[in-house]
Amino acid sequence: MSIKHGLLALLERGPMYGYQLRTAFEESTGGTWPLNIGQVYTTLGRLERDDLVRALPENDGGQRSYEITPAGRAELTMWFATPVSRTDRPRDELAIKLALAITTRGVDVRAVLQSQRSATVRTMQEYTRLKASANDAADLSWRLVIDAMLFQAEAEVRWLDHCETALIRATPPDLPYPPAPTADNPAAAPLPTERAHQS
Amino acid sequence: MTVLQLKAVHRTHGTGATAVKALAGVDLIVNPGELVAVMGPSGSGKSTLLNIAGGLDRPSTGDVLVEGRSLLSLSKRDLAALRRRSIGYVFQDLNLLRSLTAVENVALPLELDGSSVRKARKVALQALTEVGLPELADRFPDDMSGGQQQRVAIARALVGERRLVLADEPTGALDSQTGESVLRLLRARVDAGAAGVLVTHEARHAGWADRVIFLRDGVIVDTAGPLTQAEDLLTVDGAR
Numbered sequence: 001m002s003i004k005h006g007l008l009a010l011l012e013r014g015p016m017y018g019y020q021l022r023t024a025f026e027e028s029t030g031g032t033w034p035l036n037i038g039q040v041y042t043t044l045g046r047l048e049r050d051d052l053v054r055a056l057p058e059n060d061g062g063q064r065s066y067e068i069t070p071a072g073r074a075e076l077t078m079w080f081a082t083p084v085s086r087t088d089r090p091r092d093e094l095a096i097k098l099a100l101a102i103t104t105r106g107v108d109v110r111a112v113l114q115s116q117r118s119a120t121v122r123t124m125q126e127y128t129r130l131k132a133s134a135n136d137a138a139d140l141s142w143r144l145v146i147d148a149m150l151f152q153a154e155a156e157v158r159w160l161d162h163c164e165t166a167l168i169r170a171t172p173p174d175l176p177y178p179p180a181p182t183a184d185n186p187a188a189a190p191l192p193t194e195r196a197h198q199s
Numbered sequence: 200m201t202v203l204q205l206k207a208v209h210r211t212h213g214t215g216a217t218a219v220k221a222l223a224g225v226d227l228i229v230n231p232g233e234l235v236a237v238m239g240p241s242g243s244g245k246s247t248l249l250n251i252a253g254g255l256d257r258p259s260t261g262d263v264l265v266e267g268r269s270l271l272s273l274s275k276r277d278l279a280a281l282r283r284r285s286i287g288y289v290f291q292d293l294n295l296l297r298s299l300t301a302v303e304n305v306a307l308p309l310e311l312d313g314s315s316v317r318k319a320r321k322v323a324l325q326a327l328t329e330v331g332l333p334e335l336a337d338r339f340p341d342d343m344s345g346g347q348q349q350r351v352a353i354a355r356a357l358v359g360e361r362r363l364v365l366a367d368e369p370t371g372a373l374d375s376q377t378g379e380s381v382l383r384l385l386r387a388r389v390d391a392g393a394a395g396v397l398v399t400h401e402a403r404h405a406g407w408a409d410r411v412i413f414l415r416d417g418v419i420v421d422t423a424g425p426l427t428q429a430e431d432l433l434t435v436d437g438a439r
Contacts, residue, residue, distance in 0.1 A: 114413065114420060114421050117413070117421075118411075118413065118421050118422075118423045119423075120402070121238070121402050121405055121406070121411050121423045122411075122423040122424065124402055124403065124405070124406035125405075125406050125407075125408065125409075125411070125423070125424075127406060128403075128406035128407050132383070132386065132407075150403055150406065151403070153402065153403075154401065154402045154403045157402035158402070161240065161400075164240065165240065
């Protein structure tokens with residue numbers, strides 16, 4: 001998501017000036033995405049340049065509000081109508097780390113998995129605590145943002161469970177953790193994947 | 200006072216070559232106001248731990264104390280009384296009696312424990328109100344949705360003075376919103392002073408716990424407790 005579309009969505013409610021936009025943005029994302037006022041004004045400048053918003057005359061307090069234009073409304077409609085592509089998201093460091101852990105000698109992969117699982121569950125406890133404290137219907141958008149994080153974290157834990165099961169199946173029960181290789185015997189620690197191929 | 204304590208609990212099913220170690224030296228303390236979630240793969244000993252904590256199964260060695268009393272030292276009769284009075288169970292399989300109404304199901308443990316029918320009904324109605332179902336008191340389980348039945352089961356588990364609530368996958372096949380309301384009820388009861396143990400394979404449910412223990416091959420391999428600054432965590436993790 002871009003800040004650009006977030007601001008357009010907020011301006012669809014009615015004209016607002018910079019600080020109002022920043023506050024409304026943070027409220028609707030539950031503070032999960034803090035903005036600085038500079039980002040807001042830079043983005044408003046680009047939106048105005050592209051005719052997606054229009055600056056209104058300053059009010060008595062010297063604040064300049066912006067309103068969405070028909071082109072801005074069309075852009076916003078298009079944004080809501082377009083699914084977010086998974087390939088546009090950053091690469092998953094965890095998946096890469098796990099792939100490397102499995103193919104690196106001497107790494108206790110189950111310990112890596114458990115350490116991640118524990119950390120993710122801990123994060124979920126925190127999200128849940130926040131969610132439990134937000135109970136009003138007025139907080140719906142905020143709760144749904146928290147839910148998104150919870151479901152993503154849950155998916156990660158399920159994937160970690162899946163990795164562990166796959167690892168156990170690929171590793172003989174008498175050698176749950178491959179020992180680190182030694183100088184005398186660099187091949188002392190066959191990797192789980194290699195073992196699986198041998199059997 | 201500690202509500203539940205497991206001391207070096209071992210549980211082996213079967214003997215000889217076919218013996219299976221379900222628990223291999225588990226120590227656990229659960230205090231009032233504390234909800235502990237137990238996670239682990241299938242066969243890791245989660246349900247055995249819960250059954251032993253609730254006096255439904257006995258450890259091979261070790262001890263189990265509920266409110267300071269060793270379950271192993273109790274006679275069958277005293278153990279049954281303790282289970283009725285002090286321990287509430289919520290299982291995936293609801294075990295509601297289909298021939299009894301909701302309020303009768305909830306009142307049953309109280310009546311078995313010697314309460315008059317009238318008094319038991321009054322307390323049971325209060326428990327049904329707590330779970331948001333006072334108007335369905337006189338319905339039979341078959342005339343209720345799965346979520347409503349689970350709420351009745353929770354009311355039955357929480358009725359009276361239960362100090363220890365044990366839940367095994369309590370949300371079962373409920374949809375995520377209904378499942379969450381079940382977790383909220385459990386959480387509320389624990390916040391009111393009970394001790395809770397929740398066995399689950401769903402991390403989202405474990406998120407409601409104060410502490411999450413991870414079992415593997417009958418051994419606690421890790422514990423997760425919450426951090427202190429949730430808001431900071433959100434800002435750091437959520438910022439892009």
